[in-house]
Amino acid sequence: MIRRHFVQQAAALAALPALSRLGGTSHVGTAQAKPLVVNGARLNGWLTEFDRIGRTAGGINRVAYSEADLAGRAFTRRLFEQSGLTLRLDTAGNMLARVPGSDARLSPILVGSHIDSVTDGGNFDGPVGSFAAIEVARSLAEQKVRLRHPLEVVVWQNEEGGTIGSKIAVGLLTPADLDKVARSGKTVREGIGIVGGDVSRLNEAVRKQGDIAGYIELHIEQGGLLEKASRQIGVVEGIVGLRWFEITITGFSNHAGATPMDQRQDAMLAAAKFTVAVNDAIRSEGGRQVATVGRLNVTPNTTNVIPGQVVLTVDLRDLEQAKIDRFTATFERLGREIGAATNTAFAFSQMVNSTPALSDARIMDVVQGSATALGLSHQRMPSGAGHDAQEVAHIAPMGMIFIPSVGGISHSPKEFSRAADITNGANVLLNAVVAADRALG
Structure with missing residues (x-):
């Protein structure tokens, strides 16, 4: 010993x-x-x-x-x-x-x-x-x-x-x-x-x-x-500590068959990219931090219409307040970048914030x-x-x-x-x- x-x-x-x-x-x-x-x-x-x-x-x-x-x-x-x-x-x-x-x-x-x-x-x-x-x-x-x-x-x-x-x-x-x-x-x-x-x-x-x-x-x-x-x-x-976000991603609903792929403002695509990005960011450094995209509400949620809006939640947790703050800034940056790449807009709001x-x-x-x-x-x-x-x-x-x-x-x-x-x-x-x-x- x-x-x-x-x-x-x-x-x-x-x-x-x-x-x-x-x-x-x-x-x-x-x-x-x-x-x-x-x-x-x-x-x-x-x-x-x-x-x-x-x-x-x-x-x-x-x-x-x-x-x-x-x-x-x-x-x-x-x-x-x-x-x-x-x-x-x-x-x-x-x-x-x-x-x-x-x-x-x-x-x-x-x-x-x-x-x-x-x-x-x-x-x-x-x-x-x-x-x-x-x-x-x-x-x-x-x-x-x-x-x-x-x-x-x-x-x-x-x-x-x-x-x-x-x-x-x-x-x-x-x-x-x-x-x-x-x-x-x-x-x-x-x-x-x-x-x-x-x-x-x-x-x-x-x-x-x-x-x-x-x-x-x-x-x-x-x-x-x-x-x-x-x-x-x-x-x-x-x-x-626990921080919950509700994130509204706004795109544009349009016909699934008549809208070319390079002309879409697909909120679901942006949501999918963001979900993967959150996971990758959390796993990119050592530690016990966790983040979960747990709920998605899709509008209009129809088979043949490009989603015009997605509201999703993120649950972020860690024992260090500084790390929670840092990942909050990271997620907001990822939203801006993915929004620019997909021609959609991300709006963040905090639901719960406990230290x-x-x-x-x-x-x-x-x-x-x-x-x-x-x-x-x-x-x-x-x-x-x-x-x-x-x-x-x-x-x-x-x-x-x-x-x-x-x-x-x-x-x-x-x-x-x-x-x-x-x-x-x-x-x-x-x-x-x-x-x-x-x-x-």
Whole structure:
């Protein structure tokens, strides 16, 4: 092992706080014999039971504010109660429980995720992190471990519809967001009331800088990097920034048979050239940047008429804001060049623009140190999907733990993570929380 790797591993192991038993209660001390472990069978049993809620022929359908979502929340409420946690709802409808720490001056360490699903989704995206957070709090109590910081468990509402619950919690939800329609057909405004919140008092749910000591979220990877590398744990470096464009390409509709090839203003041809150019540009340099042309609307969309207009979308993502900005300029330049070559006009408009959220170095270290202490293979990696952690990063240090998704599949009925990987992730979360209790001061 080269010296650099040895030093990194030693530092990671040192980040794990020790436990000493005093009067039947465990407190942070100076020497820990071995890492703590959760009850993995209990955690996976909860997930198996939960799989029945919202299960349809097409997959899991617990979309926000639906009857299945409410049933899922009722199930989760029972887990809080069975685990000895006192549940409260904030005015946004987020589910929360707080375990006091030994130092009342300290802000809480927050752990959790969400339980709502996409349409025809799977049972692991969200519930793994939510139920693991409950299991961590229960395991700490059962093993008589008391943290200095309070520990707060959260289940965010409507993550899949735009991280609504966490956006409210950090004060980023706009009045326009309240009128957006969720997959259930309910507006966010209606949905907040349905899940027990109060839209007239949303300001009471807002947290500010300093209110949270740190946030750690366990999640399935939603990709295949860990599986491909045969790694058990992903230490998330950050959540990619996202920029969506809608691009209108205007040409001229004319007869497909009577218009010579050199006299055409074919918007579809321009769209095809642009799609290939976007792909080539993204692949022309090293890195993890991605771009996707995902939707095309063609006018008049008729067999014997040259397309006069195409509206397409581009989804651009990367962990570096500078790279997102640079590729934005590249795509605009390509549009101008292809427009000139095809006698068409390109008009760009931004639909979504979110900045990258970088993980806190201290939390990455305690996650990595916990994985090392547990004997689990790991690697640092970005998250290509959005998460509630991205919102919390606006006001507090955050980090994420990934476990493998079989086949790299998510948002699908075939989404699956193995029980052993779920237990591994929960064990890393448990030990990372204990280590963060020391590292975050």
